[in-house]
Amino acid sequence: xxxxxxxxxxxxxxxxxxxxxxxxxxFDVRPGEIFGFLGxxxxxxxxxxxxxxxxxxxxxxxATVAGFxxxxxxxxxxxxxxxxxxxxxxxxxxxxxxxxxxYGGVYGLSxxxxxxxxxxxxxxxxxxxxxxxxxxxxxxxxxxxxxxxIAIIHEPKIVFLDEPTxxxxxxxxxxxxxxxxxxxxxxVTVFVTTHYMDEAEYCSRVSMMVDGRIAxxxxxxxxxxQFGVGTMHEVFVKLARPAA
Amino acid sequence: MKRFxxxxxxxxxxxxxxxxxxxxxxxxxxxxxxxFGFAITNEIRDAKIAILDxxxxxxxxxxxxxILSSGYFMLYENLxxxxxxxxxxxxxKIKEVIxxxxxxxxxxxxxxxxxxxxxxxxxxxxFANMVIGYTTSIIADYQSELSKGKTLPxxxxxxxxxxxxxxxxxxxxxxxxxMSVILLLVSAMMTSISITKEKELxxxxxxxxxxxxxxxxxxxxxxxxxxxxxxxxxxxxxxSKFVFRVPIxxxxxxxxxxxxxxxxxxxxxxxxxxTISNNQQTAMMIxxxxxxxxTIILSGYIFPVENMPLILQWISNIIPARWxxxxxxxxxxxGVSFNYIWMETxxxxxxTVFFIAVSIKKFKIRLE
Amino acid sequence: xxxxxxxNNISKSFGxxxxxxxxxxxxxxxxxxGFIGxxxxxxxxxxxxxxTLLLPESGEAVVDGFDIVKxxxxxxxxxxYMPGRFSLYQDLSVEENLKFFARVFGTTIEANYELIKxxxxxxxxxxxxxxxxxxxxxxxKLALCCALIHKPGVLFLDEPTxxxxxxSRxxxxxxxxxxxxxxxxxLVSTPYMDEASKCDRIALMQKGKILDxxxxxxxxxxxxxxVYALRSGDMHKLILDLRAAENTDSVYxxxxxxxYTDSRGEAVExxxxxxxxxxxxxxxxxxxxxxxxxxxxxxxxNK
Numbered sequence: 065x066x067x068x069x070x071x072x073x074x075x076x077x078x079x080x081x082x083x084x085x086x087x088x089x090x091f092d093v094r095p096g097e098i099f100g101f102l103g104x105x106x107x108x109x110x111x112x113x114x115x116x117x118x119x120x121x122x123x124x125x126x127a128t129v130a131g132f133x134x135x136x137x138x139x140x141x142x143x144x145x146x147x148x149x150x151x152x153x154x155x156x157x158x159x160x161x162x163x164x165x166x167y168g169g170v171y172g173l174s175x176x177x178x179x180x181x182x183x184x185x186x187x188x189x190x191x192x193x194x195x196x197x198x199x200x201x202x203x204x205x206x207x208x209x210x211x212x213x214i215a216i217i218h219e220p221k222i223v224f225l226d227e228p229t230x231x232x233x234x235x236x237x238x239x240x241x242x243x244x245x246x247x248x249x250x251x252v253t254v255f256v257t258t259h260y261m262d263e264a265e266y267c268s269r270v271s272m273m274v275d276g277r278i279a280x281x282x283x284x285x286x287x288x289x290q291f292g293v294g295t296m297h298e299v300f301v302k303l304a305r306p307a308a
Numbered sequence: 309m310k311r312f313x314x315x316x317x318x319x320x321x322x323x324x325x326x327x328x329x330x331x332x333x334x335x336x337x338x339x340x341x342x343x344f345g346f347a348i349t350n351e352i353r354d355a356k357i358a359i360l361d362x363x364x365x366x367x368x369x370x371x372x373x374x375i376l377s378s379g380y381f382m383l384y385e386n387l388x389x390x391x392x393x394x395x396x397x398x399x400x401k402i403k404e405v406i407x408x409x410x411x412x413x414x415x416x417x418x419x420x421x422x423x424x425x426x427x428x429x430x431x432x433x434x435f436a437n438m439v440i441g442y443t444t445s446i447i448a449d450y451q452s453e454l455s456k457g458k459t460l461p462x463x464x465x466x467x468x469x470x471x472x473x474x475x476x477x478x479x480x481x482x483x484x485x486x487m488s489v490i491l492l493l494v495s496a497m498m499t500s501i502s503i504t505k506e507k508e509l510x511x512x513x514x515x516x517x518x519x520x521x522x523x524x525x526x527x528x529x530x531x532x533x534x535x536x537x538x539x540x541x542x543x544x545x546x547x548s549k550f551v552f553r554v555p556i557x558x559x560x561x562x563x564x565x566x567x568x569x570x571x572x573x574x575x576x577x578x579x580x581x582x583t584i585s586n587n588q589q590t591a592m593m594i595x596x597x598x599x600x601x602x603t604i605i606l607s608g609y610i611f612p613v614e615n616m617p618l619i620l621q622w623i624s625n626i627i628p629a630r631w632x633x634x635x636x637x638x639x640x641x642x643g644v645s646f647n648y649i650w651m652e653t654x655x656x657x658x659x660t661v662f663f664i665a666v667s668i669k670k671f672k673i674r675l676e
Numbered sequence: 677x678x679x680x681x682x683x684n685n686i687s688k689s690f691g692x693x694x695x696x697x698x699x700x701x702x703x704x705x706x707x708x709x710g711f712i713g714x715x716x717x718x719x720x721x722x723x724x725x726x727x728t729l730l731l732p733e734s735g736e737a738v739v740d741g742f743d744i745v746k747x748x749x750x751x752x753x754x755x756x757y758m759p760g761r762f763s764l765y766q767d768l769s770v771e772e773n774l775k776f777f778a779r780v781f782g783t784t785i786e787a788n789y790e791l792i793k794x795x796x797x798x799x800x801x802x803x804x805x806x807x808x809x810x811x812x813x814x815x816x817k818l819a820l821c822c823a824l825i826h827k828p829g830v831l832f833l834d835e836p837t838x839x840x841x842x843x844s845r846x847x848x849x850x851x852x853x854x855x856x857x858x859x860x861x862x863l864v865s866t867p868y869m870d871e872a873s874k875c876d877r878i879a880l881m882q883k884g885k886i887l888d889x890x891x892x893x894x895x896x897x898x899x900x901x902x903v904y905a906l907r908s909g910d911m912h913k914l915i916l917d918l919r920a921a922e923n924t925d926s927v928y929x930x931x932x933x934x935x936y937t938d939s940r941g942e943a944v945e946x947x948x949x950x951x952x953x954x955x956x957x958x959x960x961x962x963x964x965x966x967x968x969x970x971x972x973x974x975x976x977x978n979k
Contacts, residue, residue, distance in 0.1 A: 231838065300842050514777075
């Protein structure tokens with residue numbers, strides 16, 4: 065376990081009754097890394113992420129996130145991370161401004177900071193005309209980009225992204241990844257899961273979960289070399305067995 | 309603390325933007341206050357009674373006038389013989405029969421006392437108590453006036469008889485009402501929830517794009533609840549008879565037949581609710597707020613309809629449970645035959661046909 | 677009538693939003709036809725109109741010989757439909773779900789077992805398990821079986837692979853390929869561009885309109901400019917530099933390469949390499965490639 069790693073995981077396990085969803089996984093994530101966390105449905109990705117976000121207690125093993133322990137310091141973890149998923153990000157029946165205001169408040173930003181950030185984000189994402197529009201009237205791409213910005217509004221050390229680009233058009237997808245790069249440049253660590261294999265290539269390192277275990281973990285080029293293939297898609301196919 | 313306030317503000321926004329919830333949040337209390345306020349009264353007004361006057365003298369006429377001009381009572385009919393009493397009650401309109409003994413006035417004059425019998429319909433024990441109470445106090449009033457300036461006080465003895473429920477057990481009143489509420493709950497609410505659940509989950513889409521026509525889908529959903537509700541009805545009847553000793557004086561097959569009719573009414577209401585709800589929550593809220601609540605208050609289940617302001621009495625007429633409760637009380641407690649309840653049955657039947665027709669019209673065979 | 681589906685200028689709006697705008701196309705019998713586009717493109721609305729769940733506001737369409745407005749009952753009795761959300765009965769088992777849908781269409785599992793055999797192999801070990809307890813990939817297979825069990829002439833699959841991992845997606849398309857051999861016409865919608873190559877013909881959709889339609893190769897051949905794939909030692913710096921460069925027409929990340937088009941149009945390889953070296957890039961790879969479907973889609977989006 066490295067001390068200056070932003071995430072440090074050792075033999076982390078989660079069991080539901082007799083079913084082992086996550087089976088003794090171990091890995092580290094360095095600060096400022098874009099860490100891709102891949103795996104088939106049912107491989108245990110979501111369960112693992114929930115433990116790291118402080119949302120679920122592990123059955124056994126050790127892990128620290130941003131220096132906080134996942135057993136005893138879950139509240140500190142939640143204060144120091146950002147989170148965004150495809151299924152839920154923003155409140156559909158609130159406006160853009162209200163969402164930014166609300167989440168800013170949740171993350172402990174002062175009123176002036178919230179105002180600053182609101183202007184900054186609206187300007188950055190060029191969504192001035194949507195300022196007072198309800199989220200549900202926005203196109204998906206705008207929602208996702210806004211959700212990401214809000215997830216890091218409090219400048220956390222690490223942000224967890226759960227399939228953030230599902231269903232989004234190809235241009236917006238790439239704009240989204242530009243935003244991820246910018247965040248990584250500012251030393252925000254990005255922990256992302258995705259089903260788009262080209263996005264796996266954008267990561268500093270990629271891990272693949274299969275049946276609750278980590279089957280592979282390395283830089284994309286090294287993984288392709290290891291399996292003798294040309295794309296991450298082929299790496300995935302070689303590793304993942306059909307899970308029930 | 310600020311973080312907390314922030315969160316509270318967001319929750320408020322959610323609520324204020326959901327018009328349907330707002331309607332219920334602000335509309336329901338107002339409706340409830342109005343309903344409860346007007347429906348619950350402990351006074352009686354224009355209660356219908358019948359008088360069987362064997363004496364037909366001045367005294368009985370005076371007493372009758374006093375009773376009838378009090379504002380609490382209204383003469384429905386004058387009976388001619390004791391045989392008229394039962395049928396009069398069976399018709400369900402009158403709440404009390406006042407019987408003056410032969411030679412009432414003469415007895416009072418000569419012996420200083422006379423007897424009057426008060427027979428009340430105790431299938432609603434609370435109401436019967438009130439009626440008897442008011443009648444006896446008017447009679448007592450007359451008695452004390454009569455006694456003024458006389459050496460021997462006059463004494464009029466009211467003999468009280470409670471028909472159909474001699475022990476004034478309130479459970480007699482509750483069982484019919486309870487049956488209607490349970491049937492409504494299971495049939496209407498569960499049916500509407502079941503159909504809207506299908507819509508919510510998305511399986512309705514798949515069912516629509518299939519050879520099943522909408523009619524089959526609905527009937528198919530409804531039949532299990534029909535069977536379940538029949539079982540429920542049987543359970544309530546068995547329990548009320550053996551645990552609470554509520555009698556079933558009348559014909560059991562007739563009771564079951566009428567209950568089945570009411571069941572179908574409730575089911576058709578459930579279907580109707582599902583056609584105007586898009587999700588289970590709405591279906592449940594409409595079932596509870598627009599169906600259950602008015603039924604409990606306005607059907608005569610707990611509060612007598614006769615005491616309510618006229619407008620509520622009119623509204624009560626469109627509540628199916630009201631007619632069903634009358635039918636059940638008639639059969640269970642009074643043992644009436646179909647002749648006495650044909651009108652109520654027809655009304656229920658008409659309502660059912662109406663609900664089904666509207667449901668068919670409103671049922672969306674497409675997604676919009 | 678040789679076509680399984682004909683659509684003529686069909687449109688649908690919800691309030692002010694035009695969900696589907698003047699869409700026209702034909703699908704041949706036995707074809708595997710893909711509708712490729714992101715969320716909000718109008719794919720679901722289009723499918724719902726063709727399966728008679730929504731009425732078009734203008735235009736006509738004929739599915740399996742029946743008009744979608746006048747003969748909707750016949751369409752409902754014959755097509756297979758798998759809507760977006762794996763619409764199965766969660767509290768019924770695999771077997772029970774299949775039996776139910778078979779019976780609804782007046783047939784039995786045995787009657788058309790041949791058709792679903794290859795898919796059912798995966799499900800067989802779980803046949804008594806409740807549908808709600810299956811994994812995403814398994815639910816998808818079950819939903820497909822239920823849609824097929826009555827041997828429809830035309831099958832509509834609305835985003836069957838969304839949210840599913842690449843391996844399951846691959847398997848699914850293999851199953852579709854085999855079904856096609858049985859003569860069923862299949863219309864599929866998907867947001868994943870790479871699945872375009874698995875279809876016979878495709879329609880690219882965005883914001884309610886069809887951007888282009890036809891065979892994959894034909895669509896690609898319409899792409900006018902040459903496309904180059906580039907790499908260097910510092911990909912992040914590379915894309916920033918290219919964005920700032922004056923002759924850049926478009927530059928997008930594509931996994932471990934960037935795809936670049938130049939506004940000048942002619943052979944620009946040497947020139948670009950020089951510029952990149954001058955910016956300090958090393959290990960430069962610069963080669964012309966055939967555009968892929970995603971390149972075409974993005975270029976059409978920008979028009």
